[in-house]
Amino acid sequence: MPSVFRGSLLFFTSDPKDDGEQAVHHIEDGLLLVDDNGLISAVGAYADLMDTLPAGVNITDYSGKLLMPGFVDCHVHYPQTEMIAAYGTQLLDWLQTHTFPVESQFSDFDYGVGIAERFCTELLRNGTTTALVFGTVHPQSVEAFFSVAQRRNLRMIAGKVMMDRHAPATVLDTAETSYQESKALIEKWHGVDRLLYAVTPRFAPTSTPQQLQRAGQLLAEHPDVYLHTHLSENLDEIAWVSALFPDCRDYLDVYEQAGLLGKRSVFAHGIHLCDRECERMAASDSVIAHCPSSNLFLGSGLFNLKRMDDYGIRVGVGSDVGGGSSFSTFDTLADAYKIQQLQGVNLDPYRALYLATLGGARALSLDGRIGSFKPGLEADFIVIDPNATDFLAFRTQHCNSLKELLFVLNTLGDDRLIAATYILGELAHSRAQPPLSTGE
Ligand SMILES: [Zn+2]
Incomplete structure (x- = not known):
């Protein structure tokens, strides 16, 4: 029986500096399936994958939150x-x-x-x-x-x-x-x-x-x-x-x-x-x-x-x-942005988050194992809560695009944004109680 996670999925398949927004994958209402070995077995839209799930499978529901590679x-x-x-x-x-x-x-x-x-x-x-x-x-x-x-x-x-x-x-x-x-x-x-x-x-x-x-x-x-x-x-x-x-x-x-x-x-x-x-x-x-x-x-x-x-x-x-x-990688990315600003360059939030995920995996020659959401990769992922604090909830409700939301999170975020961290599909950190599992 796979472990099934529902939420807004965000991951990269290439470098936004080369491929622009083609490199960015955002599935607003998505499912991430993890097999018994802790490997990703499927990634896609909830509407496309829900009929393929085995009867009686539990879904861990992170609707309203972003799931990203660790x-x-x-x-x-x-x-x-x-x-x-x-x-x-x-x-x-x-x-x-x-x-x-x-x-x-x-x-x-x-x-x-x-x-x-x-x-x-x-x-x-x-x-x-x-x-x-x-x-x-x-x-x-x-x-x-x-x-x-x-x-x-x-x-x-x-x-x-x-x-x-x-x-x-x-x-x-x-x-x-x-x-x-x-x-x-x-x-x-x-x-x-x-x-x-x-x-x-x-x-x-x-x-x-x-x-x-x-x-x-x-x-x-x-x-x-x-x-x-x-x-x-x-x-x-x-x-x-x-x-x-x-x-x-x-x-x-x-x-x-x-x-x-x-x-x-x-x-x-x-x-x-x-x-x-x-x-x-x-x-x-x-x-x-x-x-x-x-x-x-x-x-x-x-x-x-x-x-x-x-x-x-x-x-x-x-x-x-x-x-x-x-x-905090959010602090790292916020400082990266400011360092480029001092040299007259804007560090795009997609590029920044790419560098912290797939770009990091590529830098370590580990992109065959981690860094993105793709069947066969190891299911190390995080759950980001854009409403983690009262002020973040206030600020993010004024965001008009995914890119703007990500830039705000990169700039204002800290450890409180990380609602949960999963290692090989197993919960390894949770800020609050684990979310309720609901039968489908
Ligand atoms: Zn050092």
Whole structure:
């Protein structure tokens, strides 16, 4: 017997920048059917599908609410959950003052489990169902995160930080131990249930060339794992990279020389890239995770989305908690809009929501599994309530089009908009009591 959900369905099948409104699918009164394995089995209009339902099936009725694929967060640090909103610093000071002391606690597996539970709960409350996640340098941090994500059936990508210089001893490994520990984690966790591994050097300044070479070796030995790191976030950082790697043509070249570029390589930020870096990002099919809230909070700079589009570089969006100041994708998208406004560009609400769903899935090469509503995809989805607060109900009743409604939700929304989050068709978060099921 399938699980059946009724509501207003919204999803994307391509990028609105290429296909305009053809990319957007809105079924005002729709049904989403989920099979016993948690996969979508049918999507369509209630009027078309109701006669195909087995007799006696229950329908979970979300009429008046929007059902969308779950959000994809392409860059976030679970160990920084407890230090979100740390005052007064930019990137390099922020790492030394706030981040490294907090991350040193994750040598304790049980401590990691506690924070991972809080982190996953917070993601689900905000409608995020998949994320590309930094651990800390301690392999226990990744063991803890994957244990929690596995118990909750989540599709998650994570990895142990590789960091062998320019940080306190409590958060350092070596080129050799980082290789051995990452390799053991890949063998234990990559492809188990819904979990995938990312080789995770923190960023060029905290790795020796020898360690970056070892990261490249891991990718060569395990071609279907990911590479996850930071790139070109802050001007002081870029100057430091150039001093540390005088033989490299630019920041990206540090990673390129170590064999770290490719289709599954995700670089957070990419704010200050030169033309050569953009060309190499595009030619290698590497990905940028744009983290607008973090870029504003840490004063890092204004990301030029149009330039990435012109080069044909895949882009996803990330919260970058704790550099980012919110777990909410609505906050991320609202900040993305403002960053583009400062450069004279309007970020269309369809494009924004595409980037947070199918665009994120494409950025993570997971669009064959998540990110849209299509038979065979995994049924991770969210229920958005446009009337979640008295004021939202007031504001949205003045919307004259779907596009306007979505822009208002993107701009004003927060965790209260997420009425429910489903993982593989099972309720994983509900703001209120679960809705009543009605027999049909
Ligand atoms: Zn980050």
